[in-house]
Amino acid sequence: PFHIEDFKRELIENIRTTVGSKQVVCGVSGGVDSTVLAVLLNEAGVNVRAIFVDQGLMRKNEGDEVRNNFHRMGVEIETVDASERFLTALSGVDDPEKKRKIIGELFVDVFWDAVGNAEMLAQGTLYPDVIESASNAKSKASKIKTHHNRVDRILELQEQGKVLEPLAELFKDEVRALGTSLGIPQDILMRHPFPGPGLAVRCPGIITEDRLEIIRECDAIFISRLKEYGWYDKVWQAYAGLVPVKTVGVKGDERSYEWAITLRAVVSEDAMTADWVELPSALLRETSNRILNEVKGVNRVLYDISTKPPASIEWE
Ligand code: XMP
Numbered sequence: 001p002f003h004i005e006d007f008k009r010e011l012i013e014n015i016r017t018t019v020g021s022k023q024v025v026c027g028v029s030g031g032v033d034s035t036v037l038a039v040l041l042n043e044a045g046v047n048v049r050a051i052f053v054d055q056g057l058m059r060k061n062e063g064d065e066v067r068n069n070f071h072r073m074g075v076e077i078e079t080v081d082a083s084e085r086f087l088t089a090l091s092g093v094d095d096p097e098k099k100r101k102i103i104g105e106l107f108v109d110v111f112w113d114a115v116g117n118a119e120m121l122a123q124g125t126l127y128p129d130v131i132e133s134a135s136n137a138k139s140k141a142s143k144i145k146t147h148h149n150r151v152d153r154i155l156e157l158q159e160q161g162k163v164l165e166p167l168a169e170l171f172k173d174e175v176r177a178l179g180t181s182l183g184i185p186q187d188i189l190m191r192h193p194f195p196g197p198g199l200a201v202r203c204p205g206i207i208t209e210d211r212l213e214i215i216r217e218c219d220a221i222f223i224s225r226l227k228e229y230g231w232y233d234k235v236w237q238a239y240a241g242l243v244p245v246k247t248v249g250v251k252g253d254e255r256s257y258e259w260a261i262t263l264r265a266v267v268s269e270d271a272m273t274a275d276w277v278e279l280p281s282a283l284l285r286e287t288s289n290r291i292l293n294e295v296k297g298v299n300r301v302l303y304d305i306s307t308k309p310p311a312s313i314e315w316e
Helices: 004-019 034-046 062-073 083-090 096-115 127-138 154-159 172-181 198-200 209-228 282-295
Strands: 023-029 047-054 079-080 120-122 237-251 256-267 296-302
Touching: 004 023, 004 034, 004 172, 023 034, 023 127, 034 047, 034 062, 047 062, 047 096, 047 237, 062 079, 062 282, 079 096, 083 096, 083 282, 198 209, 209 237, 209 282, 209 296, 237 296, 256 282, 282 296
Parallel strands: 023 047, 023 120, 047 079, 256 296
Antiparallel strands: 237 256
8 A cells, every 4th residue: 555654755765865965946836736845855854945936927916825835834935026027028929839838938047047056956747747748749749738847948957867856656636645744734735736837828819917917806706706615625626717809798888898707617636637517506606796896807707618628627
């Protein structure tokens, strides 16, 4: 049988051996994987710098929450505010793969600018990321999308043996078990996964500050309703995204011509496949009413009832 305590001890031993006295840097996003990674490295007692890059694609209040969470766990992190650089680089770009490439490469640039000449890079890559990227590489026809942690620059580093991926054999539930055994609070471990490219993959078409702001407001309402109704922990992932289409409606006595937004809530074992969730209609109704009343620029709320496959969890 698989014992998480033994596994943890072995991981820590391996990390100490591989790293020795070198300095390791790791990016933290506030997500479960990078949080477990940072706490694990901290626990291993190696020389680590944890860096949080704000790419301007975070959800509402996310930066503050992340900083608070690490503060609670006694792990020091450094913040780099690169939101302007990202939004400028993304300006006018609407092709999903181009957006991902820009974000991935800029992330690496910003990150290495911040770390200077660190000797090793640690990443919270999980097993499903490894297989999805591998199958992408094998067949060009089945190239689904470029995961941000598998861009060329990182592949180069990998070839030089400078990338440490201690979670690469684990599925999400095993990462959570490891996190629990490392003493990470449950509310942090139960956070939904959030993609590296952030809200960009929930904002099809061009990315503007206005559009991101709409997504942030709608998402915050949806997530707060899920928590209120006790559904947050029952779903794998949930979010609001923008449908980059304006449609006609009526607000007050006036014709409106505003954005549509989509709500998505899925259950999944490992993100390789997913099913949409039959949320209670009261929850959906309250979410929709609040969004339509409170969020300027939105006059239509849709609920995404697509399984993965053929859809993916994110929109890009
Ligand atoms: P898809 O949209 O491919 O998403 O069904 C599967 C899971 O992966 C997350 N995701 C990403 N995570 N970098 C990440 O770290 C990425 O580029 C990325 N793209 C998607 C997504 O949120 C879902 O949990």
